[in-house]
Amino acid sequence: xxxASRAHVPDKPDCTEEESRHMTKGFIYSxxxxxxxxxxxxxxxxxxxxxxKFVDMTVAESLTGxxxxxxxxxxxxxxxxxxxxxxxxxxxxxxxxLFHGEVGPTLDGVADRWTPEQLxxxxxxxxxxxxxxxxxxxxxTMHVGDRVAEKFVGKTILTAQEVEDVVAYLTTLKxx
Amino acid sequence: xAKIMKINVLSAxxxxxxxxxxxxxxxxxxxxxxxxxxxxxxxxxxxAPQEGNPLDPVRSGWTFRSEETQALETDDFENPGFPLVDxxxxxxxxxxxxxxxxxxxxxxxxxxxxxxxxxSMPKWNKEKNTLFTLEDYINLSRExxxxxxxxxxxxxxxxxxxxxxxxxxxxxxVNVSIDGPAKEWFxxxxxxxxxxxxxxxxxxxxxxxxxxxxxxxxxxxSQGQINGFPTxxxxxxxxxxxxxxxxxxxxxxxxxxxxxxxxxxxxLELYVAWRGQGLSVETPxxxx
Numbered sequence: 242x243x244x245a246s247r248a249h250v251p252d253k254p255d256c257t258e259e260e261s262r263h264m265t266k267g268f269i270y271s272x273x274x275x276x277x278x279x280x281x282x283x284x285x286x287x288x289x290x291x292x293x294k295f296v297d298m299t300v301a302e303s304l305t306g307x308x309x310x311x312x313x314x315x316x317x318x319x320x321x322x323x324x325x326x327x328x329x330x331x332x333x334x335x336x337x338x339l340f341h342g343e344v345g346p347t348l349d350g351v352a353d354r355w356t357p358e359q360l361x362x363x364x365x366x367x368x369x370x371x372x373x374x375x376x377x378x379x380x381x382t383m384h385v386g387d388r389v390a391e392k393f394v395g396k397t398i399l400t401a402q403e404v405e406d407v408v409a410y411l412t413t414l415k416x417x
Numbered sequence: 418x419a420k421i422m423k424i425n426v427l428s429a430x431x432x433x434x435x436x437x438x439x440x441x442x443x444x445x446x447x448x449x450x451x452x453x454x455x456x457x458x459x460x461x462x463x464x465a466p467q468e469g470n471p472l473d474p475v476r477s478g479w480t481f482r483s484e485e486t487q488a489l490e491t492d493d494f495e496n497p498g499f500p501l502v503d504x505x506x507x508x509x510x511x512x513x514x515x516x517x518x519x520x521x522x523x524x525x526x527x528x529x530x531x532x533x534x535x536x537s538m539p540k541w542n543k544e545k546n547t548l549f550t551l552e553d554y555i556n557l558s559r560e561x562x563x564x565x566x567x568x569x570x571x572x573x574x575x576x577x578x579x580x581x582x583x584x585x586x587x588x589x590x591v592n593v594s595i596d597g598p599a600k601e602w603f604x605x606x607x608x609x610x611x612x613x614x615x616x617x618x619x620x621x622x623x624x625x626x627x628x629x630x631x632x633x634x635x636x637x638x639s640q641g642q643i644n645g646f647p648t649x650x651x652x653x654x655x656x657x658x659x660x661x662x663x664x665x666x667x668x669x670x671x672x673x674x675x676x677x678x679x680x681x682x683x684x685l686e687l688y689v690a691w692r693g694q695g696l697s698v699e700t701p702x703x704x705x
Contacts, residue, residue: 343631
């Protein structure tokens with residue numbers, strides 16, 4: 242129904258340059274990640290957005306190799322310039338915040354419905370799990386719309402660590 | 418004024434810049450089926466869709482606003498858009514440019530000559546062979562008939578004049594033509610309406626069609642109709658054009674907006690106007 246979203250940004254003159262620089266970076270990241278796994282080391286550079294692996298609607302590994310911080314995640318969730326999740330979702334755990342949106346489902350008990358690996362996949366790129374037509378933005382993806390504003394070109398809405406923090410926070414939202 | 422300030426802080430932009438105000442009262446939504454009556458005249462705020470229009474019913478943005486905001490539009494003395502309408506009337510009667518003519522010199526009484534004009538905009542201009550907005554017609558007259566400089570799109574002069582001319586159609590049904598060469602522009606506007614833009618990857622239709630009537634943070638999502646423009650918005654503390662509103666929505670989804678007066682926004686304006694076919698012109702409407 243909607244015009245398919247395009248990867249990257251079509252009508253910026255420096256698009257190809259930007260894109261190839263990005264791909265190079267992604268390539269380096271994956272080599273780095275691979276060799277670190279081989280070496281059995283703990284800390285890796287964050288997985289680049291285009292290299293995140295979705296398997297059966299899950300993203301199994303932490304994007305940073307580090308656990309998320311639920312307290313920081315709670316703040317990122319509410320922050321209007323970061324997650325801004327309350328724009329669309331109600332969340333009783335955050336009742337001190339006024340005006341919860343109702344575009345999406347309430348997130349009360351969301352950790353009872355989804356595993357951490359599924360929640361990570363939803364936050365990274367909701368379309369992979371909720372379907373291509375979803376209104377929910379992908380927070381760590383380069384598959385964005387046309388004419389991205391200049392200051393956001395080549396950037397994700399959240400950083401890899403912010404995604405991990407939000408996911409850690411979501412896993413605390415249990416009802417049972 | 419205090420009332421206006423209170424409502425002002427309720428507006429919240431999605432991923433907007435610097436919305437930090439905390440509000441203590443929840444917006445009270447108007448009941449369904451409340452009538453918009455201005456000066457004893459009832460306006461059409463809900464109407465059955467014409468063929469091909471996915472909206473059913475077609476609803477004015479007024480029906481989605483809080484009772485306080487709604488009330489301001491029912492009384493021209495309280496409507497904060499009216500000082501600029503008065504300025505527009507003054508400009509209508511003021512001579513300008515190398516010919517020393519005013520709008521009134523050629524068009525006489527606006528309440529007769531401008532009646533219905535807003536309702537049919539944007540409109541195909543045969544002579545110029547392109548689609549014209551009301552702003553384009555005003556600047557054509559300034560340059561070619563008055564010998565005056567064109568006004569900037571978002572200037573107080575242009576807003577005053579579009580509001581004054583728009584008011585002459587208040588209560589008349591929106592009725593744009595998409596026949597002939599305008600059809601191509603209509604199709605282009607339609608395509609834009611369903612295109613996902615920006616870092617948030619969203620199309621107009623995802624908010625204003627699929628999610629109309631739901632709350633997006635503190636804002637009640639309407640159908641995004643343009644029958645009330647130029648509209649007084651608390652957030653703007655003044656009147657703003659249709660293209661300013663389009664730009665605002667594109668900014669919110671972190672997209673690079675098209676320019677005001679561009680072919681793209683003009684095509685989008687035709688398509689969005691058509692989606693509101695049959696609604697009364699409400700110029701100048703009041704929104705948060």
